[in-house]
Every structure is written in C-alpha cells, then in structure tokens.
Amino acid sequence: MASLIMRDVRKSFGQVHIIKGVDLDIRHGEFVVFVGPSGCGKSTLLRMIAGLEEITSGEMLIDDKVCNDIAPKDRGIAMVFQSYALYPHKSVYANMAFALEIAGFSKAEIADKVQKAAKILHIEHLLDRKPGQLSGGQRQRVAIGRAIVREPKIFLFDEPLSNLDAALRVSTRAEIAKLHEDLGSTMIYVTHDQVEAMTLADRIVVLEAGFVRQVGAPLELYHRPQNLFVAGFIGSPKMNFMTVQAKVIATGGITIESADVPAITIPVDSTGAVAGAEVTLGIRPEHIHLDDSTGVPVTVDFVERLGHQTIIQAKRSSDDTTLIAVLDGDVPVKAGQTTRFAFAASDCHLFNGEGNAFMRPPMAI
Amino acid sequence: MSDRTTDADALSAELARSRRRRNRALLTLIGGILAAVALFEGFFLLRDSQAPKLVTALFAMVWGGGGMAILYLVANQLAEFAPSEWQKRLIPIVFVAPAIAFVVYFLALPAVRTFIASLYDRDGTNFVGLANYITVFTEPFMLVTFRNNVLWIVFGATFTIISGLLVATLADRSRFESLAKAIIFMPMAISLVGAGVIWKFIYAVRDPSDVQIGLLNAIVVAFGGEPQAWIAQLQPWNNLFLIVIVIWMQTGYAMVLFSAAIKAVPSDILEAARVDGAGEFRIFFSILIPSIMGTIVTVSATVIIFTLKIFDVVLVMTGGQYGTDVIATQFYNQYFTNRNFGLGSAIAIVLLITVIPVMVYNLRQFNKRETL
Amino acid sequence: MxxxxxxxxxxxxxxxxxxxxxxxxxxxxxxxxxxxxxxxxxxxxxxWWTVLPHKQWVTVSEMKPDATIDRNAPMTFEGATATFEQFRQGVETADGKRVVWIGNKRAGTVQVQQQEWSGLPxxxxxxxxxxxxxxxxxxxxxxxxxxxxxGEDMSDAFINSIAVTLPAVIIPILMAAFAAYGFAWMRFPGRKLVFALMVALLVVPLQIALVPVLTDYVHLRLNGTYLSVWLAHTGFGLPLAVFLLYNYISSLPREIMEAAIVDGASHFKIFWRLVLPLSTPALASFAIFQFLWVWNDYLVALIFIGNVPGVQVLTMRLADMVGSRGSDWHLLTAGGFVSMILPLVIFFSLQRYFVRGLTAGSVK
Structure with missing residues (x-):
C-alpha cells in the first residue's frame, strides 16, 4: 500500500546542486537504508520525502500519487529526528498526542493510541515526565513513539542512533528491526554507519555526491559492488585496490597481470573489456591469506592483534602502496618481515578505467 | 481495514473531524469580526475613558493583548482558507505586517516628515531650503550645544568604558562578585529624572555661612574650601558634573557586558601567558583587552548613542542654562518653547545623522552573523 | 571560575x-x-551623613562670666586660659572638654562642652x-x-505610571514575538531587507518621531491620553523587541520546528504552542527592559501627555517638583524614592533576565 517512487528527483540551493537526479522505487513494507559519506545528500533526500525540502525538479509519488506539493502532514509519513526533537516543555504524553490533537482526534481516541504505542515501546511509566528527565535511550523511544501513534504509511529515520552510546545503539538497532517486523510499514532510514545499514536493510541505497551509486540487498552490495565507490564504501577495513593490466579477454573471465601480481583469470562478465587496458583489481582484506610462494610480495609495516583476528598493514614491494589483510586467529607475523599476500581468483573484483565493475556472477543462495 | 464496518466507522469519524474543524473556523471568523469591532471601538473608548485609571489600564491590556491575539488568529485562519500557493505568501504577512506597520508609522515615516519640516520656516509655511541647517551650524548657541555634546561623548564614553572595565576585572577576581555587580548595576533601574534629583542633592550649595547639606560642598568645606555652585559656575567644566551622572548610570551596563566577555576568554590562554612569564598588567593589556575588543566597540557605540540622545538629566539639572544645552534639549527648546518648527526639525535631523555610522555598523555586524 | x-x-x-x-x-x-x-x-x-553614629560636642554647663573680668586680657575658665577671640573659636581643656564663648563680649555666656556619642537620629x-x-x-x-x-499628589502619579506602563509592555511583546518568528522561521521575499531596516531603526533617536506623531495625535484628539503613550511606546519599543526576540527564537533547534511540521502543525500552531512557551526567558527579559524604559521615560510622556493634569506620570511629577520646589529637599528626596521603588524591586528580583537581555541585544 505504501510505495515510494522517485523519478529523476533533483534538488538545488541556488547554484549548488545537492541531489543530481535520483530514480528509486521503494516497495510496500520494505526497509530501505540510505548510506553514504557525509555531504552525499542522503539526509536531504529523506527530508524531501518528508516534505521539509522542496523538490527542485522531478517527481515523487507516494502510493502512486504525485506528492511534490503535498504538505508533510498529508503525506502519511512520520519522522524520527537525529536529535529526537522532542518538545521540551511538553510531557511525554503530550509529545505523542500533539499530532493527533492537530489532526482533530477526540480525547478518547488520542488516549487509546498513545497508550497502545507506549505499550509497544515499554514507556508507559514515563508518560508524565518531561523530555529533560529522560535518558538518551528513553528519549529515543519517545521519538519513535511519537511517530508510531500517527500510524504512518512510511516511517522516516534520520540517523536516529547516532546520539546513543555503543551498547545502547546495538540494542536499539535490534528493536527497530523488530518494530519493522511487527508493524510491517515501509521504513526509510538514513545512516552513515554501514553496520546499521547491513543489519537493518532489506535494500541499501548507496549515495555519493548527489547520485545513487547502487541499490541492492546488503550482501549483494558486498559481493557484487557495481563500481569502485560502492566497493570501497561497503566493508571494513576497505577493499584493497591495485592497478593491473587486462591481458586476455574471454567470455568466462579476464586474465590480468602486473609486475608483482601473478597472472590470474578472474571469473567476471568481460563485456566491454579491452585487452591491454589498465584495470583495477579489488580484493577485500578478509579474503587475503599469507603464502610463501605465490601472491603479491609485501613488507609488513604494522600488525594489530585482536585475538580472534590479526590485521596486517603492509607495503607492496613494487610501488610502496599500502595493502591490508585481515587474517583469522593469532598469526605469527612481525613488522619488517617480508611475505606474500595471496588470494583466490573467485574473491577478486575487477573495475574498468571509469571505475565500473565487470560484474561477478550472481550469488548462489 | 478491509472490513466494511470499520471502513464506515473511519468514514464517520473523518466526517466528524472535518465538521469540528469547520465549526471551529466559523467560530473564529465570528470571533474575529467581533474582535476587530472591539479593537476599533476600544480605541475611542480608551481615548475618551473616564473610568478609574487602573480599570482603564486593565481594559487596555485585554484590549491590546487579547484583541491582537484574536486578530492574528483570524487573519491566519482566513489565510489558511486560501489556496496553498497563496497561503505561502499570505501567512508571513499576517505575522510580520502589524509590527512593520507600527515601526513604519512611528519611526520610519516620521523621519521623512521631520526632514521635510526642516526645509520650511518656523511655522512651516514657507520653503527655506537649507537655511535652518545653516543656522544650526553657525549660530553661537548651537555651537555651544555641539561642544557640549562632544564633551558628553568624550568624557562620558571614555570614563564609562574605563570604570566598567575596572569593575568587571576586579569583580571577576572577587568573592563578592554578585553583590558588587548588583550595587554598580542598580542605577540602571533608576530614571534619569530620579538620578537628576539624587545628584542635585549631592551638588546642593548653600550660603557659605550655612551648614552645607550637599555632600560635595560639605567635603570641600571640611577641607577648608569655599562652597561652589558646581553645575552653574566654571563653564564649560560644569558639564562634567552632569556627565558624572551618566557615568554613574551606564557603568553598570558596561560592566555586565565586559564581565560576560571576560568570562568568555578561555582561561587556558591566560594561563599560557602566565606560564610564558607575562605579568598581570601585561596580560591585561596584551591579551584580555584585545580579546574583548568587539565588546568594547559595542559598549562604546551604545554609550555614545545614549549620550547623544541625553535629555532628561540636563532638563532636570539645569534646564539647559549655564551653557549646558545639548542637542536633545536644544531640539525641545526650539520646538516647544520657541515654537520654531523648522529649526527644531533640523536639529532632530542632525541628531539622526550623527547616529548613522552606528546604524551602518550594526547592519554590517548583523549581516556578517546572518550569512554564516 | x-x-x-x-x-x-x-x-x-x-x-x-x-x-x-x-x-x-x-x-x-x-x-x-x-x-x-x-x-x-x-x-x-x-x-544626612550626620545620622551615622559620631561624637559631637554637647553642652554640660553654662555660666555667665563675672562682669568684672577684663575681657581684653587672657581669661581662665575650667582651667583653660585664653583670649576672648580664642574662646570664641573654642578652647580645649586638658581633660578633653571644650570651653566656648557664646554671644558678644560684654553680655555673652560661656559654655563648657563635652564630646558625647550622638543619639538615635x-x-x-x-x-x-x-x-x-x-x-x-x-x-x-x-x-x-x-x-x-x-500635597504633591504622587500617589495619583504612581497609579498613572502603572496605567501607562502595563499596557505599553504587554502590547508590543505579542506583536514583536509574531514578527520575530516570521523573520526567523518563514521565507518570504524582502525578509532580509525588512529585518535589516528594523535593525537600523534600533538606534534612531526618538526626537525625530515626536513632532509628526504629535501632529497626528492632535488631529485624532489623542494627546493627553494614556492611549497616545501606549501606542507610541509600542512603536518605539518594537525594533528592540523584535531584535531581542529574533535572536532567541532563531536559535531554537530547527529539528523541533520540523518535527512539528511533520506532526501537522501550521505556523500559527507552532508559534502558539511551541515557540511562545519556549521563549519565556526572552519574553521576560524584554518585558523587564520595556518596563524600566516606559516607567523611567520622561520625554515621551512630556510630549504626548504634556501638562494635562491627572494623567501625569511619576517622572513628570518629579521633574515638576524639581522646578517648583528646588530646595524643599524633604519633598524631593521622598518623591525621588517613590519614583524608584517599583523599578528597583522589579530590577532586583528579575536581574537575571535583565542581564541576559542586555548581553543578547547589543545596541539600543
């Protein structure tokens, strides 16, 4: 019932273009997360959905109805703000009742809805308090409660966990996921934290500089990034990149090689590849293992031991660029030691000169 | 939700809500018309009121506050009936127009009208061009007036700044900070007329054979001197005795702003300077003063404007006699005592021109802050 | 600190x-x-400083000098020997007393005085x-x-001052709050320009406005009424009021306003239900400002009320007394204090808000 469609949506403040043409199709009941580095336009996009920012051009449809000029209150949305934005002089009850009062609900209806929402969020005992008397986590719940009472078609979350401490963030994240399961409403969630994105989302929208770089399920983005930006943005530590040469182009893959990278054939869709061109090889740190005979020769720079993992920063012997490897367990390596970073061809990603991926085969689920 | 009965329920609830909304709109409209009538009628009622004073005042508060609140509400409701394109334009007008109208009528427009009046002769019948301005800048009594205003600005502003800074610095280091500040600050609550009475008593002079009841003369006599008529003799230095009053009143203002500014200077900077071996005076002059320069400028501007407009003190203390006239009292004298409307207006315009630099400065400051 | x-x-x-x-x-x-x-x-x-406890000479005994004593030669009283001229000035004896000759040479008396603490004033x-x-x-x-x-009838003037001040404080506050919200949170063409004008008018001398407004008042038969002063103070006070309240209201968190918009509140509702209650500190500081300003004002009352009897406010009464009873200090001092008592009480009880307002609204 509550779908959201954007068609070439753009936003400019004078000469500054913030959103440069976004097409998006969010289905009913979906949990969609917008991620991207700060300044990528993810919050602006969310505020455009809320109706807090005007749409410069393009069309936005909620439930197949164009809503560019519809007031926020009539869009059937509710929003949870980063700072919670609770009304400081009103009690928790009054905070949650405010929207309903304005909509003209009767006192009994309001009391009923507020009580129901308070029950879902376990804040019944806080209803008489003022926001100033609540802890961060409690305020967060009230902010969500204020959204729930309106029974919106679409929930909007603007970095709702960024003001909580680490432990609370994990538990609240789980609760938001459960809330989505229980209510079944469409939810759109903005964050810069990729762990939140990966754990909460049905689909992730990766934004950069006002463009959508990729839309897909979390693991799809991890395993099949469409471009260098997404490849580098998703995953931590970042994917390693090396410039290599495409030697042989075949239908089943591309064979690459460079001075210190031994020739391997990577199983990707080779459409558009040119033999002899420079391409970028990408390999995630967690897919690297140490080897004495094959792989990229490196000098270990720095070792971080976490117990269950060992993170190695090393310099490529050929051009001094840094590569990172994450190895399971406690691995006996020392700074200054020379070794080789080896990896399987099936774990490699390959990108052309424009930064677009030669796509890997679909995941077998 | 697909169940037919709940659909019907929802529909009737929705209908009830929209009915409530419509009723409310109708009510506000009627209330608004009543309020407008009451405001209009209240104007005449208040103008001609013979009721007990406090009743009238109470009625005025309800009339002014309540009537306006309802007018705002109604205007807003009406604007909300307009199509949404128009709403965006109309609602801001509802919010800002009344205040703008008042300010335009009471300040902006009069400036223009006064300027026009300044180009006419004493009873406003013949156009005389800039003749009044020539009088303003050539007549000896006007030159005395300007000299006095310069004295006010130079001594008043300088000493207010110095004493404000001194008190703020001292108070910041004392345990009795709030008590001291309250004492220094207190004169700000007193009217200039009241301050005039207070200081007239200090300056009171009696025949040398009588006991001196004015504090200043009593001190002079105790040290073997002759009692003086401080505010009448020793022209033009008698002006200084009037200026003291304003220093006494304005130091509190300067102190409060300086105190806030001093507290805002990060203490690590001062500590760093101390570690670097700077002495206390050195720190004061080369770190503290530059850090609060912005506040010093603000306070100076405020005190200068205050002294430029000074009126009550002079009128109460000397009535402008003994060579103590200032622009504001001269305006009053020329306009209301001499009935020379042209000259009075020209003096007012000169007063306006003298504050223009401060206006420009304020605007610059404001723009700087707003573009951030 | x-x-x-x-x-x-x-x-x-x-x-x-x-x-x-x-x-x-x-x-x-x-x-x-x-x-x-x-x-x-x-x-x-x-x-007045003599009310402080201090030692003063008090006469303990008085005598009539014998007529036979040679007034032109040194004389001796109470063990002190001196000439007539010295006794006229007063001569201190060895035991700390003072002998003074009162009156003329022939028929005068001699007083013996002693230092004693002054009694209660x-x-x-x-x-x-x-x-x-x-x-x-x-x-x-x-x-x-x-x-x-x-009598000076200052109780009447006191009531007049209250009648003038209260409405002159209440009326501009509401108007200014609406305008400040409009300038801070609404977008309309000319917003910046109009507000800049408002800021510029902050320092305009009132003198510029008095005469044209008085002319209109005379036509409307308004001069000499409270109403004239209320309206004038509203107009004159608005620039500062708008400026002060703008500073405060524009610094309220944007997200709260947006939350209210999403909750369906109109500008009017946001103003009435959120901004106004949240701005109480700023409203209070302007109210104190305006109260002190109107209560202590002399010029505006002088011009618009003039010498209409029965409407005069305290400052006018006091200024009149200075003119007509310049040396009746018992009246002037009491009158002066009557005019100060209310502002002093308000000032000391609400000093916090006043100081906050001062630091917020830089120039007036």
Whole structure:
C-alpha cells in the first residue's frame, strides 16, 4: 500500500546542486537504508520525502500519487529526528498526542493510541515526565513513539542512533528491526554507519555526491559492488585496490597481470573489456591469506592483534602502496618481515578505467 | 481495514473531524469580526475613558493583548482558507505586517516628515531650503550645544568604558562578585529624572555661612574650601558634573557586558601567558583587552548613542542654562518653547545623522552573523 | 571560575578597591534614601551623613562670666586660659572638654562642652505623607506657624505610571514575538531587507518621531491620553523587541520546528504552542527592559501627555517638583524614592533576565 517512487528527483540551493537526479522505487513494507559519506545528500533526500525540502525538479509519488506539493502532514509519513526533537516543555504524553490533537482526534481516541504505542515501546511509566528527565535511550523511544501513534504509511529515520552510546545503539538497532517486523510499514532510514545499514536493510541505497551509486540487498552490495565507490564504501577495513593490466579477454573471465601480481583469470562478465587496458583489481582484506610462494610480495609495516583476528598493514614491494589483510586467529607475523599476500581468483573484483565493475556472477543462495 | 464496518466507522469519524474543524473556523471568523469591532471601538473608548485609571489600564491590556491575539488568529485562519500557493505568501504577512506597520508609522515615516519640516520656516509655511541647517551650524548657541555634546561623548564614553572595565576585572577576581555587580548595576533601574534629583542633592550649595547639606560642598568645606555652585559656575567644566551622572548610570551596563566577555576568554590562554612569564598588567593589556575588543566597540557605540540622545538629566539639572544645552534639549527648546518648527526639525535631523555610522555598523555586524 | 583566572594581586587589594568603588556608587542613592526619612528642619540644618553614629560636642554647663573680668586680657575658665577671640573659636581643656564663648563680649555666656556619642537620629514618614497625599497638607514651620499647602499628589502619579506602563509592555511583546518568528522561521521575499531596516531603526533617536506623531495625535484628539503613550511606546519599543526576540527564537533547534511540521502543525500552531512557551526567558527579559524604559521615560510622556493634569506620570511629577520646589529637599528626596521603588524591586528580583537581555541585544 505504501510505495515510494522517485523519478529523476533533483534538488538545488541556488547554484549548488545537492541531489543530481535520483530514480528509486521503494516497495510496500520494505526497509530501505540510505548510506553514504557525509555531504552525499542522503539526509536531504529523506527530508524531501518528508516534505521539509522542496523538490527542485522531478517527481515523487507516494502510493502512486504525485506528492511534490503535498504538505508533510498529508503525506502519511512520520519522522524520527537525529536529535529526537522532542518538545521540551511538553510531557511525554503530550509529545505523542500533539499530532493527533492537530489532526482533530477526540480525547478518547488520542488516549487509546498513545497508550497502545507506549505499550509497544515499554514507556508507559514515563508518560508524565518531561523530555529533560529522560535518558538518551528513553528519549529515543519517545521519538519513535511519537511517530508510531500517527500510524504512518512510511516511517522516516534520520540517523536516529547516532546520539546513543555503543551498547545502547546495538540494542536499539535490534528493536527497530523488530518494530519493522511487527508493524510491517515501509521504513526509510538514513545512516552513515554501514553496520546499521547491513543489519537493518532489506535494500541499501548507496549515495555519493548527489547520485545513487547502487541499490541492492546488503550482501549483494558486498559481493557484487557495481563500481569502485560502492566497493570501497561497503566493508571494513576497505577493499584493497591495485592497478593491473587486462591481458586476455574471454567470455568466462579476464586474465590480468602486473609486475608483482601473478597472472590470474578472474571469473567476471568481460563485456566491454579491452585487452591491454589498465584495470583495477579489488580484493577485500578478509579474503587475503599469507603464502610463501605465490601472491603479491609485501613488507609488513604494522600488525594489530585482536585475538580472534590479526590485521596486517603492509607495503607492496613494487610501488610502496599500502595493502591490508585481515587474517583469522593469532598469526605469527612481525613488522619488517617480508611475505606474500595471496588470494583466490573467485574473491577478486575487477573495475574498468571509469571505475565500473565487470560484474561477478550472481550469488548462489 | 478491509472490513466494511470499520471502513464506515473511519468514514464517520473523518466526517466528524472535518465538521469540528469547520465549526471551529466559523467560530473564529465570528470571533474575529467581533474582535476587530472591539479593537476599533476600544480605541475611542480608551481615548475618551473616564473610568478609574487602573480599570482603564486593565481594559487596555485585554484590549491590546487579547484583541491582537484574536486578530492574528483570524487573519491566519482566513489565510489558511486560501489556496496553498497563496497561503505561502499570505501567512508571513499576517505575522510580520502589524509590527512593520507600527515601526513604519512611528519611526520610519516620521523621519521623512521631520526632514521635510526642516526645509520650511518656523511655522512651516514657507520653503527655506537649507537655511535652518545653516543656522544650526553657525549660530553661537548651537555651537555651544555641539561642544557640549562632544564633551558628553568624550568624557562620558571614555570614563564609562574605563570604570566598567575596572569593575568587571576586579569583580571577576572577587568573592563578592554578585553583590558588587548588583550595587554598580542598580542605577540602571533608576530614571534619569530620579538620578537628576539624587545628584542635585549631592551638588546642593548653600550660603557659605550655612551648614552645607550637599555632600560635595560639605567635603570641600571640611577641607577648608569655599562652597561652589558646581553645575552653574566654571563653564564649560560644569558639564562634567552632569556627565558624572551618566557615568554613574551606564557603568553598570558596561560592566555586565565586559564581565560576560571576560568570562568568555578561555582561561587556558591566560594561563599560557602566565606560564610564558607575562605579568598581570601585561596580560591585561596584551591579551584580555584585545580579546574583548568587539565588546568594547559595542559598549562604546551604545554609550555614545545614549549620550547623544541625553535629555532628561540636563532638563532636570539645569534646564539647559549655564551653557549646558545639548542637542536633545536644544531640539525641545526650539520646538516647544520657541515654537520654531523648522529649526527644531533640523536639529532632530542632525541628531539622526550623527547616529548613522552606528546604524551602518550594526547592519554590517548583523549581516556578517546572518550569512554564516 | 574566579580562581582559575589566576591572580597574583592580593585579594585584600582587589576587595578593598571594589569596596571603595561600590561605596562611591552607593552613596548618592543612600543619601537620598536616608534624607527622605529625616524631618524637614533636620535636612536643612545638617548633612544626612550626620545620622551615622559620631561624637559631637554637647553642652554640660553654662555660666555667665563675672562682669568684672577684663575681657581684653587672657581669661581662665575650667582651667583653660585664653583670649576672648580664642574662646570664641573654642578652647580645649586638658581633660578633653571644650570651653566656648557664646554671644558678644560684654553680655555673652560661656559654655563648657563635652564630646558625647550622638543619639538615635529621628525618623519620620511625614515627607512621604506630604508627597503622596493628594489633598491639602498642613505644614508646621520652625517657628511653629502652620501653613496649608496642596500635597504633591504622587500617589495619583504612581497609579498613572502603572496605567501607562502595563499596557505599553504587554502590547508590543505579542506583536514583536509574531514578527520575530516570521523573520526567523518563514521565507518570504524582502525578509532580509525588512529585518535589516528594523535593525537600523534600533538606534534612531526618538526626537525625530515626536513632532509628526504629535501632529497626528492632535488631529485624532489623542494627546493627553494614556492611549497616545501606549501606542507610541509600542512603536518605539518594537525594533528592540523584535531584535531581542529574533535572536532567541532563531536559535531554537530547527529539528523541533520540523518535527512539528511533520506532526501537522501550521505556523500559527507552532508559534502558539511551541515557540511562545519556549521563549519565556526572552519574553521576560524584554518585558523587564520595556518596563524600566516606559516607567523611567520622561520625554515621551512630556510630549504626548504634556501638562494635562491627572494623567501625569511619576517622572513628570518629579521633574515638576524639581522646578517648583528646588530646595524643599524633604519633598524631593521622598518623591525621588517613590519614583524608584517599583523599578528597583522589579530590577532586583528579575536581574537575571535583565542581564541576559542586555548581553543578547547589543545596541539600543
């Protein structure tokens, strides 16, 4: 019932273009997360959905109805703000009742809805308090409660966990996921934290500089990034990149090689590849293992031991660029030691000169 | 939700809500018309009121506050009936127009009208061009007036700044900070007329054979001197005795702003300077003063404007006699005592021109802050 | 905080200097206050500071010098030997007494005086009675003659001041709050320009406005009424009010406004239900400003009320008294204090808001 469609949506403040043409199709009941580095336009996009920012051009449809000029209150949305934005002089009850009062609900209806929402969020005992008397986590719940009472078609979350401490963030994240399961409403969630994105989302929208770089399920983005930006943005530590040469182009893959990278054939869709061109090889740190005979020769720079993992920063012997490897367990390596970073061809990603991926085969689920 | 009965329920609830909304709109409209009538009628009622004073005042508060609140509400409701394109334009007008109208009528427009009046002769019948301005800048009594205003600005502003800074610095280091500040600050609550009475008593002079009841003369006599008529003799230095009053009143203002500014200077900077071996005076002059320069400028501007407009003190203390006239009292004298409307207006315009630099400065400051 | 700023000056030096300054600041008002409670003839015959406990010469005995004593040669009284001229000035004896010759050479008397602590000063409320009363008051002069005179009727002026001040504070606050919200949170063409004009008008001297407005008032038959002063103070006070409230309202968190928009509140609702309650501190500081300004105002009242009897406010009454009773200090001191009492009370009880307002609204 509550779908959201954007068609070439753009936003400019004078000469500054913030959103440069976004097409998006969010289905009913979906949990969609917008991620991207700060300044990528993810919050602006969310505020455009809320109706807090005007749409410069393009069309936005909620439930197949164009809503560019519809007031926020009539869009059937509710929003949870980063700072919670609770009304400081009103009690928790009054905070949650405010929207309903304005909509003209009767006192009994309001009391009923507020009580129901308070029950879902376990804040019944806080209803008489003022926001100033609540802890961060409690305020967060009230902010969500204020959204729930309106029974919106679409929930909007603007970095709702960024003001909580680490432990609370994990538990609240789980609760938001459960809330989505229980209510079944469409939810759109903005964050810069990729762990939140990966754990909460049905689909992730990766934004950069006002463009959508990729839309897909979390693991799809991890395993099949469409471009260098997404490849580098998703995953931590970042994917390693090396410039290599495409030697042989075949239908089943591309064979690459460079001075210190031994020739391997990577199983990707080779459409558009040119033999002899420079391409970028990408390999995630967690897919690297140490080897004495094959792989990229490196000098270990720095070792971080976490117990269950060992993170190695090393310099490529050929051009001094840094590569990172994450190895399971406690691995006996020392700074200054020379070794080789080896990896399987099936774990490699390959990108052309424009930064677009030669796509890997679909995941077998 | 697909169940037919709940659909019907929802529909009737929705209908009830929209009915409530419509009723409310109708009510506000009627209330608004009543309020407008009451405001209009209240104007005449208040103008001609013979009721007990406090009743009238109470009625005025309800009339002014309540009537306006309802007018705002109604205007807003009406604007909300307009199509949404128009709403965006109309609602801001509802919010800002009344205040703008008042300010335009009471300040902006009069400036223009006064300027026009300044180009006419004493009873406003013949156009005389800039003749009044020539009088303003050539007549000896006007030159005395300007000299006095310069004295006010130079001594008043300088000493207010110095004493404000001194008190703020001292108070910041004392345990009795709030008590001291309250004492220094207190004169700000007193009217200039009241301050005039207070200081007239200090300056009171009696025949040398009588006991001196004015504090200043009593001190002079105790040290073997002759009692003086401080505010009448020793022209033009008698002006200084009037200026003291304003220093006494304005130091509190300067102190409060300086105190806030001093507290805002990060203490690590001062500590760093101390570690670097700077002495206390050195720190004061080369770190503290530059850090609060912005506040010093603000306070100076405020005190200068205050002294430029000074009126009550002079009128109460000397009535402008003994060579103590200032622009504001001269305006009053020329306009209301001499009935020379042209000259009075020209003096007012000169007063306006003298504050223009401060206006420009304020605007610059404001723009700087707003573009951030 | 005070300590962390560091301080090699001895604390005694700091506190001592501060105490001296405070004393200088306090003395003028103190003199007025003390004098207002002293009887009329005492005010005229001794300085107000004599109420402080101090030693003074009190006559313990008096004698008539023997007519045979040679007045032109040194004489001896109470063990002190001196000439007539010296006795006229007063001669101190070895045991700390003073001998003074009173009157002329031939028929004068000699007083023996001793230093004693002054007694309790006499306190009276008569001065307040005289200035406050509206009816005739009977005044007894030094010589015992009674005179009947019209009272200064300051109680009437006090009520007038209240009647002028309260509406002149309430009316502009609401208007200014609406406008400040409009300028801070609404977007409309010319917003910046109009607001800049408002800021520029902050420092415009009132003198510029008095005459044209008075002309209109005369046409509308408004001069001499409270209404004239209420409207004028509203107009004159609005730039500062809008500026102060704008500073505060524009600094309220944007997200709260947006939350209210999403909740469906119109601008009017946001203003009424959120902004106004959240702005109480700023409203309070402007209210105090405007109260002090209107209560203490002389110029606006002088021009628009003029000499209409029965409407005059305290400042006008007091200024009139300075003109007509310039040396009746018992009336002036009491009258001065009557005019100050309310602003002082308000000022000291709400000083916090006043200071906040001062620091927020830089120039007026």
């Amino acid at each position: 005070a300590m962390s700023k560091g301080n090699p000056f001895p604390r005694a030096f700091v506190n001592g200097t501060l105490a001296v300054i405070c004393l200088i600041w306090l003395i003028p008002t103190l003199g007025l206050f003390v004098s207002s409670f002293r009887p009329r003839d005492e005010i005229m015959s001794s300085g 006499s306190v009276t409320l008569q001065n307040y009675h005289d200035v406050l009363a509206g009816k005739d008051v009977t005044i007894q002069s030094d010589t015992g003659e009674e005179a009947v005179r019209k």
